[in-house]
Amino acid sequence: MANSGSNLPDKPVIFLIDKPHFDVKLLSDMLKVDLKEGTRAEIDKLVGNRTSLRDTLGWMFQTIVPLDVHLWQIEKVTVEPSGNVNIRIPHRRDIHIPLEPLEAERLVQKMNELIPIEKERRVERELAEQAAEKDRDKQRTDALKYRSPMR
Numbered sequence: 001m002a003n004s005g006s007n008l009p010d011k012p013v014i015f016l017i018d019k020p021h022f023d024v025k026l027l028s029d030m031l032k033v034d035l036k037e038g039t040r041a042e043i044d045k046l047v048g049n050r051t052s053l054r055d056t057l058g059w060m061f062q063t064i065v066p067l068d069v070h071l072w073q074i075e076k077v078t079v080e081p082s083g084n085v086n087i088r089i090p091h092r093r094d095i096h097i098p099l100e101p102l103e104a105e106r107l108v109q110k111m112n113e114l115i116p117i118e119k120e121r122r123v124e125r126e127l128a129e130q131a132a133e134k135d136r137d138k139q140r141t142d143a144l145k146y147r148s149p150m151r
Contacts, residue, residue: 015110017103024097026110029118031074031087033067033097067095071118077111079104 015026025032069089076088083104087095099107 014114015107017099017107019099024099024107026107026114028114029071029121031067031069031071031111033095069095071111071115072122074111074115077108077115079108 011027017024083101085097
């Protein structure tokens, strides 16, 4: 099934934790925490699968809108003995997800496997974008250099 407004298929869920009030979904490139009921769940239903809207609103209203975090953004993930998962994200409020100790350990282990992969992919994308920009600049410069002067 495709996302609303996008031709890209949904990414498969790698790890899922279903709690009475929220779901934790780990995708290959993102962590999603969706609340099931109450005001926040209503906002989640309104926003739906509109990724850009979720990202924008999630950034602006972190404590109101259900959470979507790209794995490359995560600095550190730890688990407390109580099962609380702590996620440190630079320039953003830390995230704390209350889980059972065993499921918390499994989630953190899987995230710690995926985060370095996504960070590397992010660097590769940025380098490719920079190379493409340099190539465009060179083409523009060459086009201007060989343009015949107007008389």
